Amino acid sequence: MENPPAVPPAVDWSFPSRREHRIDSGLTVLAYDCPGQFVVAASVLFDVPLSAEPPDREGVAGLTGRCLTQGAGGRTAEEFADAVAVCGADVEASASPDGFGVRLSVPVVRLSEGLRLMSDMVGAPTFDEAEFAQQKRLRLQEIDQAASYPQHVAVEQLNAALFGSARAARPVGGAAETVLRVERADMAQYAHEHFQPTSATVVVAGDFAGPDPFDAVSEAFEGWHHAGGERREGDAATVAPGPRVLLVDWPDAPQATIRLAGRGITRGDPRWPAMFVANFAVGGSFSSRLNTVLREEKGVTYGASSGLDTDRHGGLVTVATAVRSDSTAEAVSDIVSILSAADGTINADETATAIRAATDSAALGFERAEAVVGRVEVLLSERLPLDHVDANLNRIRQVTPETANDAFASVLDPGALVVVVVGDARTLREPLEACAYAPVEVVTPPRP
Amino acid sequence: MGVPADVRYPMTSRVLDNGLRVVVSPTPGSGVVAVNLWYDVGSRHEQPHRQGFAHLFEHLMFQGSRHVKSGDHFALLQGHGASLNATTSFDRTNYFEAMPAGVLDLALWLEADRMAYLDDVLTQENFENQVDVVAQERSQRMDNVPYGTVFEKALPLIFDPEHPYGHLPIGNMQHLADATLAEVSAFHARHYMPSTAVLSIVGDVEESAAFAKAEMYFGHIDGGEPPKRELPPTLPPVGERRRADFSEEVPAPGVWFASRLPADAPQSRDLAAVELANAIVGDGETSRLHRRLVRQDEVALAAGMGINPLIAGNSLGLGSVRVVPGCDVDEVVSAVEEVLRTFATDGPTDGELAVARAQAERDWLDDMGTAAGRADAISGCAMLYDDPEALNQRLPLLRSITAAEVQEATQTWLLPCLNAQVRITPAETASDAEQDRTSTAELGGAE
Incomplete structure (x- = not known):
């Protein structure tokens, strides 16, 4: 066939x-x-x-x-x-x-x-x-x-x-x-x-x-009765924007471990469904732009992905990968370029795929009792309505390329990321400086 | 009480004319279906100068086939809400996807296309790309992780290099760099065909429809001539002390105990008894090693025992103790020996046996809690034991193992694990570490 x-x-x-x-x-x-x-x-x-x-x-x-x-x-x-x-x-x-x-x-x-x-x-x-x-x-x-x-x-x-x-x-x-x-x-x-x-x-x-x-x-x-102290409210943590490049010195590391993050949004934000779709296309799936370039085209990593982290008060857009040491600076530049290029370019195919993937994977994602309880914990922790999962899927169905692009552009500032590289500072410092994303700050971590 | 004891998963098996074994286990109404293919090829089938080839080949199975563009396997399935991947072990390679029930045809079509026509489209560029990706996989999982290569260091202590389990599935990166595209075609022709595979279809599909789909997508593929399964004899436990010491950039000293265990076989009471013994000695906070080393003596950060069930003569056992920095490693090893000897002398208590059975029962129920988990287990039982129904015999088997069998398994199989030890201690300086790596290579060469 x-x-x-x-x-x-x-x-x-x-x-x-x-x-x-x-x-x-x-x-x-x-x-x-x-x-x-x-x-x-x-x-x-x-x-x-x-x-x-x-x-x-x-x-x-x-x-x-x-x-x-x-x-x-x-x-x-x-x-x-x-x-x-x-x-x-x-x-x-x-x-x-x-x-x-x-x-x-x-x-x-x-x-x-x-x-x-x-x-x-x-x-x-x-x-x-x-x-x-x-x-x-x-x-x-x-x-x-x-x-x-x-x-x-x-x-x-x-x-x-x-x-x-x-x-x-x-x-x-x-x-x-x-x-x-x-x-x-x-x-x-x-x-x-x-x-x-x-x-x-x-x-x-x-x-x-x-x-x-x-x-x-x-x-x-039934026997558990208790009157304790008063309830406390957490504080919203402010995200300090970049651009920053922190190079954590790891002499002779065979690979560079890379993490990037910038300010994101809560799950309750009206842009969340559109941002979910945009992220799926950029780095939230195996066939995403990030993984396609860094793994399938360049072969410098086992995998590269982006994600949306949340808590009750805010969120982060994160990127995670580990790359061949001599490709570190190029990988950081590629990641920043891919995030920058995403602005306005998320297309109809990518949008349709992400919507279908999100809605059609739900039955699978919540097959286990543990997954169901885990998601309810998230909803309670982040003070979201208990019907959020279904409501969110319905909102994801309404996302268009325009709303996905708008959400991505308004949430993520690719010029204000914090970049952390754990690798050999001796060999990585110069190429990372040459990327010119931000001055390289070398950190020497205490190791036992 | 008694529901877990009664949990059974009904299934039906057929063999297509071309030799493909198909097992169907329906769970109507779940909305989810899982497809799982086990191929009878793993790292134990590799040629000595191509260690890691089976795993590299698994990567190439995602690089397109006659009617599927490179990358489309993932893109099409994930785009329809599927979860998918593949893994390579010593004995087998498996490919699996779980998805909304309506995606079943697409999954079967994709799997059939790469079973039949993988090498039509594979390019040198894709091939070299995946050699690079595998090298980074190894770095990420092993070389850039403290203790990440310990399994590789332990194998030579219990198996000769030419033994089927003498090397790890991740293999040797130089061997892969030296491989050619022609070898990929030859590997596919030799190991990938209906008669070397088991196809499980589990979940929200009617039995007759599932078999009809299997026939429609796979029935036309030439059956091929499967390589004969040759299994080496069971090796006895290691009888004399063997030790390999390393000095590396690790945060605490560690000791590993490697052992040859009974092979995985249908209804193997030997392996089941070893599993229970292993759990009592080394699984979780109730285990004897944890209580003695972590809680009582406070000389270990963690202690445990693991088993990798395998069919070619022996399964593999690997125990580990992460030692509190500053504590004497020899004394810790003596404590491990005392724990094992006491257990071998006294056998398990009734309470310990009850705990080991109860925990194994929950693990099994947990594994069976998804269509994907059941499909994998069914494929495994069909491939390794030629009996998919063995899945439903797992709990009755574990319940029937006696304290005397557990004690005998400890004496025969677990106690000798003390004989094969890997020790890794923190390197003082970088140059010390390099020096020790040199002596490591010599040790490996002498094996």
Whole structure:
């Protein structure tokens, strides 16, 4: 057969329907039925911004997350780990810029046991002094180790350059300087202030043909009543515009790790759907302009992509790649040229493809219970309406080449990017200077 | 209780006249369908001077075929909302896409075209481009990552260079640079044909329609003569101490324990027992290694054991301990030995066995939670065991393994992992590191 078979229009899809319930304690429960998902995903999401950490104790939220899994409900760390593991569950807790999440993954037949363990984590953590000391030590060692990974260092340098003195400039889990100061009492205080039913939402998704998720959640969380401190609002971090070029010296690196970013928008911004389409064409897919040039034409990288990062107050447009060292400067110039050339040139084909890709991939993207819960967490964190997924897809269907071009031009300033290159400064400095995007600032990172 | 125990995925298999094995597993109404092709070719089929060729070839499968322009495979499918990729391992190469149900015909047409007519359109330029891309893939995944090449360093300790698993699928970049376009055609002719492949179609499609589509798109392709599958005998565990030491730019010392394990085979109780033993010793926070080294002794940042199930004589095991800087590596290794010896002597507790089974059960349910996951597992069972239904036997098999079998597996297979060690310690200076890299090469050459 010489020509590809025609593809019929995709069947309509909508985000799994939501059932909502409120428990007497003030806890909100959202349940999503996902047939065939025999591993349930559940989250307790607290509405607390990362910036609620005391500035001299940054990292307390991350340490609290680590310690929640180290004993709860009157159990020691090992007893708790055994209890979680024997019901085939996995638990995790961590902070993000706009919220704090406690997460559970458990086979649906053991949903009740899993939820009770999760309820113990948020309502009755053991917070043993020795376990705290061990988790603090492990976090400090993790910081040390991470400094040897170029991709990690690139992102840290990028955030520091973009966000100045705001919380977002520093690692979510805290930097060594402030983690060192955190004591067990700080963690207990943090949990007491922020873990309360009235600021929490439980999100569960899975195949609920058998158990009633509301019964299971109500039963597990019925004893959890708590009146803590008042709710805090996060601050909007301002993005410091470039152009800047930071060259992080990594002697003898076989490859240069590159990250670029400029100011973006929130998911709630009216330009979001059009910006999504524009980004898909420029760098958001395998066949995008960035990947086509850098990988398929020039062969200097395994992959190059752009993305749209968001939080409640703003966003970033980012580009990520790693290239052959001797092609670094050329790659940076190519990326800037591709971003600049995108202004006004996103065509009808690219627009149609991006719209179809976004709308037709939704069923696939939300096949797993975990993906459904993950997206609801994003919506809650960023204070978007819970029908945002469907509404956004409908708005994406309306995007035209004109609106995509307008959005891209108004959001991204290709002349004001922060560029971070982790590579060998000896050989890269001169060619990067020759790009003339911005004066090259050489950074020598501390390495363990 | 009991739902996971009862979860079964119905499927039907047929063989087309040209030898293509087709397995269909419908899940009506999901809106999603997955296509997964396993070809019976991996790095173990490569010629000694072309290490990495199977993986390079996988890249070339995206560079167009008789009726498909270079780059269109990705563009057409992704443009219709599909997720797609391919991977190459020691035993096999697989190509897969998951997509809205209506895109099934397009996916099958694209897969059939490159199975039948890959080399009509391949140019020297595309070929050289992908040699460059693979070199950058290696850099990004291995050479520019601390400890990134440790697997490559461990293999020579347990397999001779000419053994099917003597080298990694990513291979040797010089071998690839030396390869020619003619070799690509020869490789396609030898390894890519209906009779070396399994096609799984899983998801929102009727069984009869799926088989009809498989016949329509693949039925016309010449069956070809598949290479005979030759599997070497199972090698016993390494019996004497072998160690390779390296000094590199890493943030902490590390020790790796490599082992030959029982081969992956249909209903293999040996491998299942090793898997459970491995999980009890080295998987997660309840594992013996984590509790002893990370929690109790506080000498490790992380400790774990992993298995790569393979069919050519042996599977591969690799344990690892990232040592807290400043701690004595010899003492850490002694602690690992003590943990393994105690476990081999005492066997698992009832609680440990229950945990290992429960965790394996969740992992399996999780893997089966997407059409893509099921399609991959079905192709694997059909290709490796000639029995796609083996997928549904996984949990019953794990549940039937006894404590005595786990203990015996530990004594026979896990304990000897102490014999093959790779150690990497942080280099003091750059020049020290270079010196040590030289001695590394000598060690590799002596193997």
